[in-house]
Amino acid sequence: MTNKKEYSRLPGRGLKRGASSLVVKTRARLYAGSDHLLCVYNTGYAEDYKRFYYKDIQAIVTHKTTRGKVWNIVFAIFALGFALLSLTTKDVLTVLSLIVAGLFTLLFFINWLRGPTCKSYLYTAVSKEELPSLSRQKNALKAMNRLRLIIENIQGKLTSEELSESSAEISERDLTDTKPKLMSKVLQQAQNYNGWSHAILFYLLLVAGVHTFIEFFLNNMIVIILGVLAGSALAIIGIISVVKQHDSNMSGGLAGVTWATLGYIFLSFIVNYIIYMYIAIKNPGLSNNQWELLKMYSKISPFDNQFFLGFSICSTVYFFAGGAIGLALLRKFRVENSIYIQKEIEKREK
Amino acid sequence: MRADVFRARIIKQTIWQPGEDIVLDAESGCFFHPQKKAVVPCATCGRFLCSLCDVEFNSQHVCPMCLETGKKKRKIKNLETHRVLYDDIALALALIPMIFVWITVITAPMSLYIAIRHWKSPSAIIPRTKTRFIIAIFISGLQIAGWLFLFAKLIGEIL
Numbered sequence: 447m448t449n450k451k452e453y454s455r456l457p458g459r460g461l462k463r464g465a466s467s468l469v470v471k472t473r474a475r476l477y478a479g480s481d482h483l484l485c486v487y488n489t490g491y492a493e494d495y496k497r498f499y500y501k502d503i504q505a506i507v508t509h510k511t512t513r514g515k516v517w518n519i520v521f522a523i524f525a526l527g528f529a530l531l532s533l534t535t536k537d538v539l540t541v542l543s544l545i546v547a548g549l550f551t552l553l554f555f556i557n558w559l560r561g562p563t564c565k566s567y568l569y570t571a572v573s574k575e576e577l578p579s580l581s582r583q584k585n586a587l588k589a590m591n592r593l594r595l596i597i598e599n600i601q602g603k604l605t606s607e608e609l610s611e612s613s614a615e616i617s618e619r620d621l622t623d624t625k626p627k628l629m630s631k632v633l634q635q636a637q638n639y640n641g642w643s644h645a646i647l648f649y650l651l652l653v654a655g656v657h658t659f660i661e662f663f664l665n666n667m668i669v670i671i672l673g674v675l676a677g678s679a680l681a682i683i684g685i686i687s688v689v690k691q692h693d694s695n696m697s698g699g700l701a702g703v704t705w706a707t708l709g710y711i712f713l714s715f716i717v718n719y720i721i722y723m724y725i726a727i728k729n730p731g732l733s734n735n736q737w738e739l740l741k742m743y744s745k746i747s748p749f750d751n752q753f754f755l756g757f758s759i760c761s762t763v764y765f766f767a768g769g770a771i772g773l774a775l776l777r778k779f780r781v782e783n784s785i786y787i788q789k790e791i792e793k794r795e796k
Numbered sequence: 797m798r799a800d801v802f803r804a805r806i807i808k809q810t811i812w813q814p815g816e817d818i819v820l821d822a823e824s825g826c827f828f829h830p831q832k833k834a835v836v837p838c839a840t841c842g843r844f845l846c847s848l849c850d851v852e853f854n855s856q857h858v859c860p861m862c863l864e865t866g867k868k869k870r871k872i873k874n875l876e877t878h879r880v881l882y883d884d885i886a887l888a889l890a891l892i893p894m895i896f897v898w899i900t901v902i903t904a905p906m907s908l909y910i911a912i913r914h915w916k917s918p919s920a921i922i923p924r925t926k927t928r929f930i931i932a933i934f935i936s937g938l939q940i941a942g943w944l945f946l947f948a949k950l951i952g953e954i955l
Contacts, residue, residue: 453922477922482874486922490888492880493920504805509797571804587798594800601803608806 453477453484456592458585460578462487474578476589478596483568485577496575498568500600505569506577506593508586513698514563516775518554520706523767525550531756539753563698566590639694640783641776643687644704648772650680651707655765658758662748670744677715684708695783700775707768710761717757721746828859838862870918879921882914883928890935904939907932 532543566580826846834844866872889907
């Protein structure tokens with residue numbers, strides 16, 4: 447180990463997003479060296495490094511995202527839901543519900559205190575690299591201020607006259623040689639998917655919300671069968687949406703709502719399955735007759751059981767809120783996407 | 797949104813020229829391209845290099861072969877793009893299996909072996925202490941001692 451510190455850590459840490467992050471979380475950090483910027487990606491058992499020499503860095507760009515706000519809404523909904531659930535349950539379940547509500551409240555406050563989220567990119571002559579560690583605006587601005595000093599020290603300061611003189615040259619060069627392949631990949635991603643499966647998912651969520659609301663007042667086989675069909679359709683379309691959004695340029699907020707929805711759907715399946723198994727255990731004579739069991743299940747009203755009541759209220763709230771938020775974010779994504787595609791096509795035609 | 801733009805954005809990139817041909821017999825030729833004029837010696841092996849073969853790296857002029865060798869033998873730190881973190885692996889093997897208890901009979905010796913075997917192996921590029929290795933050795937040592945005590949007791953009871 448050398449005595450002189452070779453690298454100094456820049457503020458911020460984040461998770462590298464991508465297919466591999468579904469299995470292993472890759473933590474990203476930035477370090478400033480004497481002549482280069484070091485990006486460290488840690489998977490827990492190994493590290494990967496990317497170096498960007500200061501003399502090669504052309505620009506660092508950061509822009510706000512809605513990911514933080516969306517997660518805040520999701521945490522708030524779950525915290526409120528479990529808090530409401532605790533009011534309808536007794537003893538151990540109340541304590542458990544309060545603990546879970548407390549955990550979600552804590553996550554909400556941590557997310558809120560960390561500040562707004564953003565995405566940061568580093569540009570060189572041949573690449574555009576996302577900097578996952580600069581995912582919070584506070585840290586991104588601090589890091590950019592430090593890097594600006596270092597890079598201007600090495601490259602010299604860029605005056606506004608120089609920038610305006612060469613701005614026409616820069617835009618021409620961007621179109622011809624900068625990254626035509628990269629631009630076409632992003633354009634392809636934008637053109638590939640317009641959010642049709644997400645639209646179906648969020649409309650189905652609203653329908654599921656209506657169905658769950660009806661279950662408070664009407665309990666029969668038809669309602670149960672419709673519920674099973676709606677739940678299955680939601681699960682299938684949820685999986686399709688998650689796969690589709692992976693290859694698209696969908697924003698973090700919309701992707702987060704989709705994942706949260708899929709997670710809640712599977713949680714609902716598990717809860718309903720546990721209730722079904724409870725009925726089967728309580729009525730051993732009927733355990734071989736699935737139709738009779740289903741008939742017994744269909745007669746259960748949310749008001750018969752406090753836990754079921756609480757869960758039904760949570761589900762109704764989440765389905766309506768999730769559907770509405772999802773549709774609003776999807777509309778925003780579609781508008782931005784179409785503007786982007788239009789601009790790219792106009793650029794290419796010129 | 798904020799965008800910091802730097803001078804590299806407006807500077808035109810240098811177009812690299814192939815090496816100059818030797819005109820006079822007295823001129824030295826490149827080791828890899830004998831017909832090209834040598835412009836600089838390799839800082840590592842001393843071979844003469846033309847402008848095509850010259851690689852400027854870490855403020856030195858090196859040849860492509862030395863660069864490749866430096867990367868393979870890990871002599872040039874700035875070329876390393878991947879390192880295995882044996883200290884993290886040893887610590888994970890010592891700690892995580894404790895949740896499942898019984899599996900520590902296998903993982904504790906593994907953790908101890910990795911910690912001892914890779915004590916001097918290069919760890920992360922950002923220097924770190926041996927704390928993880930020490931904790932892994934301590935915990936896996938305790939686990940092994942616990943298992944030995946248990947086995948000794950079992951054998952004692954059988955006998």
